[in-house]
Amino acid sequence: MPNTVSDREVDRLMRDLETEAEAGGYHLNPDREFTRGLVRGLLANRERYGYISCPCRLASGDREDDLDMICPCDYRDPDLADYGACYCALYVTADVESGKRAAAPVPERRPPPAERNRQKEERATAGRAPGTLNYPVWRCRVCGYLCARNEPPETCPICRVSRDRFERFM
């Protein structure tokens, strides 16, 4: 990993992520040393790609292609539900955090490129469907937050991801 990330930066991002996680009902992995390593990876990715893509996935460097795996990734919540941890294990469920249950290894849920492209086209088509609603409904692909307004919010008020993580829901 590029060695230009300072300990201070790691501490700061870790603190911010922890505050945000707890405020939103999420939990960081209590294994501090392991979690620090992941946070260092996020910062390394921010430095080389310009965004904090998942440290445990190979990024293409194209934001549009990597959008679904920018942390928190589109797969975090379903993986928390099924395995008690997200794919890289930065986030864990409350019972894993408190040691009541061990996290299970998380298989990769992210579809291969061909399938991702197919899904992207499907979403684009859904977005163009004629509606009978007064407002379009937008869904946050990370946390599922729904809102009816002309455009999705700049930042998801629930999980803090950026506008481009929203999809047209209705």
Next chain:
Amino acid sequence: MQHVPGVDRGRVMLYALSTCGWCARTKELLTDLGVGFSYVYVDLLAGEERDRVVREVERWNPQVSFPTVVIDETKVIVGFREEEIREAIGAQHSE
């Protein structure tokens, strides 16, 4: 590609990411087991070399996820599956 010297248990290849905690654990495990192995951080490669290695990983693991361990070009272990790795390397000597 880097080589870590150790006991010969066949050709052990670890495909990893430099930022991934599970890849780091896998590398630690192989090192602790004292087995000779090679590893490559795919995220640190660029251009044609990276494309070539990605295709190589894809051949063993179509999802191209990490860590991927390939033993003797036959046995493939995807993810940090400690017991499977220990077993595949025949490392019963460790606790």
